[in-house]
Amino acid sequence: AGYKLQPLSAFLGQPAPPAAPPIDFPKFVGDDPFKTDFPAYLDFLLQFAPEVPAEKDLRAKFATIGIVPGKPFTMPAVIEGKVATELGVKEGFEAIQKRRNEIGKRENGWQISKPFGDRAFYNGDYTLRAAAALAGIYGNDPVEALYPFAAADDKGEKLDGSKHNYTITFPAGGFPPVNAFWSVTMYDGKTQLLIENPINRYLINSPMLPDMKKNADGSLTIYVQKKSPGQELESNWLPAPDGPIYMVMRLYWPKETPPSILPA
Numbered sequence: 001a002g003y004k005l006q007p008l009s010a011f012l013g014q015p016a017p018p019a020a021p022p023i024d025f026p027k028f029v030g031d032d033p034f035k036t037d038f039p040a041y042l043d044f045l046l047q048f049a050p051e052v053p054a055e056k057d058l059r060a061k062f063a064t065i066g067i068v069p070g071k072p073f074t075m076p077a078v079i080e081g082k083v084a085t086e087l088g089v090k091e092g093f094e095a096i097q098k099r100r101n102e103i104g105k106r107e108n109g110w111q112i113s114k115p116f117g118d119r120a121f122y123n124g125d126y127t128l129r130a131a132a133a134l135a136g137i138y139g140n141d142p143v144e145a146l147y148p149f150a151a152a153d154d155k156g157e158k159l160d161g162s163k164h165n166y167t168i169t170f171p172a173g174g175f176p177p178v179n180a181f182w183s184v185t186m187y188d189g190k191t192q193l194l195i196e197n198p199i200n201r202y203l204i205n206s207p208m209l210p211d212m213k214k215n216a217d218g219s220l221t222i223y224v225q226k227k228s229p230g231q232e233l234e235s236n237w238l239p240a241p242d243g244p245i246y247m248v249m250r251l252y253w254p255k256e257t258p259p260s261i262l263p264a
Contacts, residue, residue, distance in 0.1 A: 038089045039066070039073040046070070054124065099131035101151075104264060108154045110249065114142040114264040136248055146264055148249045151189060159189065159247070161240035165225035168238075172218030177259045180252035181206045184222065189244025197239035198228075204238050212236050 009016040026044055028034075034041055042062075047070035051059055059069075065085075066073055076082050104113025115132035116139035122129045132139060136147055152158055153166065168184065176182040183205035186195055194202045204212075204222055212235050214220055223229040224247070226240045254261050 035089060035093055038092075039075075039085065042067055043069065043071055043073045052119070054119075095127055096130045096134055099127050100135045103128070103131060103135070106152075109150045109152050109156075109159075110148040111150065112146070112148045112261065112264050114146065115139070116147075117141055142254070142262065142264055144253065146251045146254050146261055148251070148261075150247045150249075151245065159245035160243060161224075161226040161245050162242045165223070165227075165229075166240075166245075168222040168224060169215075170220045175206065175209075175220075176249065176251050177255040177261060178206075178251050178253055179255055182252065183250045184238065185248050185250065186224070186238050186240060187246040187248065188241045189246040192246055195239060195241045199234070199237070199239065201237070201239055204236075208235075 007016060026041060046059075046062075046067070049069075062068070076085060101111075103115050104111055106112070115128060115135065118141075121141075135149060139145070139147055150159065153164075159166065170176075183203045185203040187193060188195055209220070212220060213233060221236060223233055223237045224240050224245070225237070226242050228234055229237055251261060256262055
């Protein structure tokens, strides 16, 4: 029916606490400074992440190369040190991308995995933790949601809206097995951002089913392409970019009884 947002102090009828000091976030300049200036951003972010016992040795290792929470990082003056730092960032990011692309199992072009969890779940596997954030940050545990994603078709070829039209077909009674709801969201394969399109549609989800056109056998086909499939089928159109495609399916509260996507 509605909700009200208010500070805790107002809810408790108490004086408001002093305002926190403003945070001077570093500016992002260029195409992707996080790749090129990673140590400086890590220095900045670590000051807001309290050290836990399991990371004590790791923090000490960082300090030996000048990565200290809240202390500005200085690129090594000698060319060898500068090159080593840049290569380390490059190789590290490539390892994260590779891990993201290999998480879980692939079925009909969809990569199905369960890469999200708490600190105990990752157990020091920072490559998996970073790969999960790269695939889709802030994901839920598998019991709450699963996120199959697709950047390739059922033959393993890269999805590309500038070259092909695609379809996703659910057989009659064969929608994703969830207790809550499901969705398929379209992103630009280069940026993983939403796609501007003429009908302002960025996803197709289960609440939209009553307004979608079913096939004669009761199945449902979603048209994944950059141009409209025609007015008659536009209710089933998921607009695609004019280039690489990255789709994410969100399955909220997946069923644990057959048919089920669990265990992922």
